[in-house]
Amino acid sequence: MNLLLFSLFREKKRRRVVELTEKMVVDGGTGTRCEWEGRWNHVRKFLERSGPFTHPDFEASTESLQFMLDTCKILVIGAGGLGCELLKDLALSGFCNIHVVDMDTIDVSNLNRQFLFRPKDVGRPKADVAAEFINSRIPGCCVVPHCKKIQDFDETFYRQFHIIVCGLDSIVARRWMNGMLLSLLVYEDGVLDPSSIIPLIDGGTEGFKGNARVILPGMTACIDCTLELYPPQINFPMCTIASMPRLPEHCIEYVRILLWPKEKPFGDGVGLDGDDPDHIQWVYQKSLERAAEFSITGVTYRLTQGVVKRIIPAVASTNAVIAGKGQNPGIVKFAYIPLNNYMVFNDVDGLYTYTFEAERKENCSACSQVPQDLHFSPSSKLQEVLDYLTESASLQMKSPAITATVEGKNKTLYLQSVASIEQRTRPNLSKTLKELGLSDGQELAIADVTTPQTMLFRLSFTS
């Protein structure tokens, strides 16, 4: 479906509701627009002229441009490689109401592609600098920065946007965003109210590869529907690292995981900081020693840093391509068959693009509304349930917290994120489900960083 049309439709419905968000203070930018002759000529040709390939519901009019210039509110998540490109693309395409969220500060290594930043900006928050740059360079555009984590905001914040575009660097964050937009969906008599849908455009890049996808929460495949598409993180087995290294990477991981906590080279409680050159230098030297023990060659400073920080190579060109691709559906995609919602790009050998329709997963744990079943025997230990939640390809939870109603009372069975509760509930992991007082058909409420909402699972006892 045409996203712009979509947003217009939603906007019309919204106008009937009291807009609390209008009361929010808008910082930054002058808010005045200075137009010059022909400024929007390029864009006009697509919004004000009909054509043979436009969507059947599309009506050429001047309304769309006005909507874009005056009303359309877009949220950009991430002001890094993709974020900078997205902000520029949106601003130059005519969007004037943009918010950007990023909790990071600028690093020297960002400067080869995050072009809204200069050497003098190193150390400052990305969101602030990005907004300043766009606001001062593009008259009439107002970018509002937020130096916060996406988790610092709730539904009232996200609900005000017509479209959300993500340039995130972690799958966990993507899933959280995905879950947030799913939680905004309104069902009336079991039917999804389309005006509660906020389209999500998500992109990612790695070296010369990238992808962009369009998600209409509740309608098309969501992030969790295609979780198996994401490559698993490389974690070497402990026995290799501890006693049988073969590659220089094994030596570096040995120092990071085993030697650092043991030797505490910079003091008690001082964690390894990948951004501290002194830390990396220490790891590098120790890795060389480890490698020498086993006659392994190839440990370099650059490799050390790459392994410790899990660095992903990046260039300006791929980010420019994916931002351009991702932004297209939002703005000028009036395709006659808008089914393909997942696009991949690779320019290692020539240029390769591929577009397909990612399909919804029938029993997706995030968007299907089908209660997720947990099949375990009553004599299974809670640890097994925990392992399943973290290791299953379709769930891939990070540190789930499990609660259940036992004998009428809410009971936390296990929670990792708060040390005192973790200690108190740890013994439960070795208890059986029966011992914990759980029964067949029991509902378990599970919370995790991968989703803003608690997920309900149903315990189904096997014999």
Add this chain to the structure above:
Amino acid sequence: TMAATKTSKEQRYDRQLRLWGDHGQEALENAHVCLINATATGTETLKNLVLPGIGAFTIVDGHTVSGEDVGNNTCLRLGSVLWSASVPFLVCKTYGLIGYMRLVVKEHTVIESHPDNALEDLRLDQPFAELKSHIQSYDLESMEKKDHSHTPWIIIVAKYLEKWLSEHNSQPPKNYKEKEAFRQLIRQGILKNDNDVPEDEENFEEAVKNVNTALNPTKIPTAVEDLINSEQCSNITSQSASFWVMLRAIKEFIQSEGNGSLPVRGTIPDMIADSQKFINLQNVYREKAMQDAAAVSKHVECILQSVGKVSCKNASFLRVVCCRSLAEEYSVDSVNKDEITSYMDSPDSEMVLYLMLRAVDRFYQQHSRYPGVYNYQVEEDISKLKLCVNSLLQEYSLNVNIKDDYIHEFCRYGAAEPHTVAAFLGGSAAQEVIKIISHQFVPFNNTFIYNAMSQTSATFQL
């Protein structure tokens, strides 16, 4: 200070140095790129080349040079000048929702193509002497469990292959049935405990899993064969580029020390093994690779040319990209009719967009403007553009049909240059320029079309 600048550059370019290395970066910093026409597409490409550190730029903007816009006339003249001077030329255009790129480079050699999923070079079908004796140093039957379970799978496959060959008249497993039998043979080698239950030997499982690829016969890739048999390789002169000298040296190596094979690559994948066994095996391959590289070097010396870095480990992945000139593309005598007509069998193939771009250029030549720039022109220009389409097809004797919808759509575009398409193309173009300058990764050959409506693309050789 020099050191401080170097470190700050290393920090700044860290994320891209991991892709093309210091030598690639040096090539970029020594390059001089000329941008002609500072359109949205042009400036986007420029931005994407400034950021990674291209050394120098010259910008020529059509509007100040002369009133003439960049129609295909200018392009053709420029193209022939650059062709004669052997300067790579990349044409980029955003036209409405269509992106277009045309690479014109006579002969572009690539040593470091960085292939995505390369097969390993293990030589199990024809083990060299040092590998053979290393394999022989193992006696699986007499090993203790610890050693047995930490023997590299390459050794395991080699050992069982020896057994198989002796039992099958020196014929290796060829079809699925035989390979399955071979896998079984390996499985039988897994140690059993006192209750005759097979132990958990992951290295043997790795061996079984890798049988398929491990049994691949050592072969020179067709692309490399073609290069070796090419004219440039056969006729080395004092003018020959070092790429061809190196290739010739490799050819001579193949015919002598190599016994019909390329120099050994020298790398092996990671696998379950104890450190010593793995390193020892790795060193066998590594030392052989160095030996082969030294032999190739001697051949190079004999061919009397100095080559900067003899890169034998890339021998399997050498590529050369030769693009046809613009003159050849546009001439009625040499137009690639076959390519065009075969793609136009599907009337909605991206090829129709290429033909429309050509038609639109023709329109410009006749009317000194593009179709549909002003709203009132859209309707009336449709028939004019259709005439251009027909004359184009006639001139080149192209028996294809272009749907009226596309003619209408191109009038609708009014030669607009929407930013999103310019951004996409600017990113793509910049990367192709980086490939040409660094001689790493493989450029496209030679026409790229991007359709922002359907988010699809295609590459044609025109």
